[in-house]
Amino acid sequence: MKDVEGKVAFITGGASGVGFGMAQAFASAGMKVMIADIRQDHIDQAMDHFSNTNLDVRSIKVDITDRKAMAEAADEVEAAFGKVHLLCNNAGVNLFNDIVEATYDDYDWIMGVNLGGVINGVVSFLPKLRKHGEGGHICNTGSMASFISGPGAGIYTAAKFGVRGLSEALRYALGPHDIGVSLVCPGLVKSHIYDSDAIRPKDLAQTGGSPSKEFMTRLAQVHDAGMEPLEIGEKILKGIRNNDEFIFPHPEFREELSEIFDEVLSYLPDEPTPPARMEVEIGRRKRKAEAKAAIKNH
Ligand code: NAI
Numbered sequence: 001m002k003d004v005e006g007k008v009a010f011i012t013g014g015a016s017g018v019g020f021g022m023a024q025a026f027a028s029a030g031m032k033v034m035i036a037d038i039r040q041d042h043i044d045q046a047m048d049h050f051s052n053t054n055l056d057v058r059s060i061k062v063d064i065t066d067r068k069a070m071a072e073a074a075d076e077v078e079a080a081f082g083k084v085h086l087l088c089n090n091a092g093v094n095l096f097n098d099i100v101e102a103t104y105d106d107y108d109w110i111m112g113v114n115l116g117g118v119i120n121g122v123v124s125f126l127p128k129l130r131k132h133g134e135g136g137h138i139c140n141t142g143s144m145a146s147f148i149s150g151p152g153a154g155i156y157t158a159a160k161f162g163v164r165g166l167s168e169a170l171r172y173a174l175g176p177h178d179i180g181v182s183l184v185c186p187g188l189v190k191s192h193i194y195d196s197d198a199i200r201p202k203d204l205a206q207t208g209g210s211p212s213k214e215f216m217t218r219l220a221q222v223h224d225a226g227m228e229p230l231e232i233g234e235k236i237l238k239g240i241r242n243n244d245e246f247i248f249p250h251p252e253f254r255e256e257l258s259e260i261f262d263e264v265l266s267y268l269p270d271e272p273t274p275p276a277r278m279e280v281e282i283g284r285r286k287r288k289a290e291a292k293a294a295i296k297n298h
Contacts, residue, residue, distance in 0.1 A: 001086065001137040001180060002241050005030035008081040010073070012064050012121060013091030015042035017191025018141060018184075018236075020049075021229025022088055025237045027055035034077045034084075036062045037091070038199055042192070064091050064117035065201075070124040083132045086240065089121040089163075090141040090184075093196035096219065099154030101208030107155055109204040114159035118166060126179075135178040137240050140167045142183045144253050147260065171245060172288075175295030180243035184236055187250030188226035194219040243295070 001007065009026045013019040014035025023046065027033045035057065037043050043059045050057040058080060062073045077084045093113045095106055118140050129136035145157045146164035164183055171181035194216065211219075232249045239247030273281070 001135060001243070004086075004237070004241065006032070007085040007134075008032045008034070008077065008083055009086040009088060010034045010036060010077050010084055010125065011088040011090055012036045012062075012117065013141075014088070015039060015046040015059065017193060017229055018186060018189050018232055019088065019090040020046055021189075021231070021233030022090065022236055023050075023057060023233070024230050025233035026086070027053075027057050029237060031086070032056040032081050033058070034080065035059045036064070036073055038063045064089075064120055065112045067120050067124070070120045074124040074128055078128055083134070084125060084128050085132075085134060085136045086139065087121055087125045087129060087136070088139045088141070089118040090139075091117055092141060092143075092193065093199065094153060094156050094193050095196065095207075096153065096194075096211045096215065097207060097209050098152075102155060103206050103208045105204040105206040106208055109200060110155040111159050111162075112204075114156060115162040115166070118163050122166075122170065126174075129179055130177055133178075135180075137180040137182070137243070138167075138170060138174070139182045139184060139236065139240055139247075142167065142185050144185050144187050144250070146183065146185050148253070148256060168245070171295065172291045175291065178296065180240070180295070182236075182239050182244055182247050184232075184239070184247040184249070186227070186232060187253060188223065189232055190226040190228055191223055194223050 004026065009031050011019045011022050011033065014023045014033070015037035016039070019035065023033050023035050027050070033056065035043065035046055037059070038061065040061060043061060047057070047059050060073055060076060062069050064070060074084070091113065093110065095110050097106060122138065129138070140163050142163045143160040145153060145160040149157045167181055167183040174181055227249060235249040236247055
């Protein structure tokens with residue numbers, strides 16, 4: 001989506017952190033923006049910021065795990081702005097417990113918001129992105145945890161790997177329909193994600209254990225060292241304009257990614273592939289290359 005001026009963006013989690021950075025960058029580039037968030041205090045702070053500008057930013061309170069509310073939000077954006085071109089499935093939460101102790105509630109909450117919320121965004125908004133014929137874009141916020149795992153944040157990592165798989169599949173499927181898809185993979189960003197517990201639903205409250213107060217204080221300090229929301233918002237806008245498959249705002253992960261891919265390759269068996277099987281693979285790769293070539297940058 002090279003030309004963004006006058007186009008309409010819907011950003012989940014748009015009232016804080018990465019989403020707020022996107023809202024600022026998009027609105028400054030002349031887009032009409034609807035920020036959607038579950039936290040009224042975050043919405044109030046964000047709207048307070050925009051009330052001092054002449055940028056066209058509006059807000060809606062919505063829980064992305066609520067499918068009916070998401071469908072209503074999609075209708076509301078259309079009613080407010082006429083059309084919607086850019087869907088940013090960005091809202092996310094993290095849980096800083098040990099996965100060994102995790103309960104079903106821990107899984108349902110983290111998977112429900114981080115992966116389920118993206119699915120709900122796609123199902124609610126895709127028909128609206130397609131119907132005006134002006135092209136569109138879906139930008140999903142993954143994480144470096146879409147590629148890199150470690151001893152912590154296991155459920156979050158599972159969800160973010162899922163967002164990566166979904167985004168790549170959608171990119172192939174939607175390219176021919178003039179809808180681009182990007183996956184944003186942030187590293188550390190100055191945000192409030194450490195405060196996710198404040199919005200944990202009461203009906204998913206059974207947890208396998210909470211981190212110590214000291215850990216949470218340290219976590220807030222760690223996030224304070226992160227990238228500024230506006231900086232990441234501008235990088236995301238650039239990636240959307242280029243229809244980049246991946247938007248990596250943070251350079252500091254190059255070495256680790258390279259190690260991961262080398263390690264994965266080292267596990268492949270070093271033996272010849274039977275010709276009949278190789279033929280199937282060659283056919284599949286050809287179809288993939290054709291699908292890739294059909295992805296336009298509109
Ligand atoms: P944040 O907490 O500052 O902003 C997220 C916003 O999403 C909040 O305003 C929150 O109220 C909202 N939200 C949470 N659950 C929601 C729900 N069910 N429905 C609607 N809104 C909801 O956090 P941040 O960091 O800006 O998070 C944005 C995205 O960036 C997330 O997907 C997160 O996983 C991702 N990310 C963040 C990183 C960081 O270092 N901050 C690193 C990598 C990825």
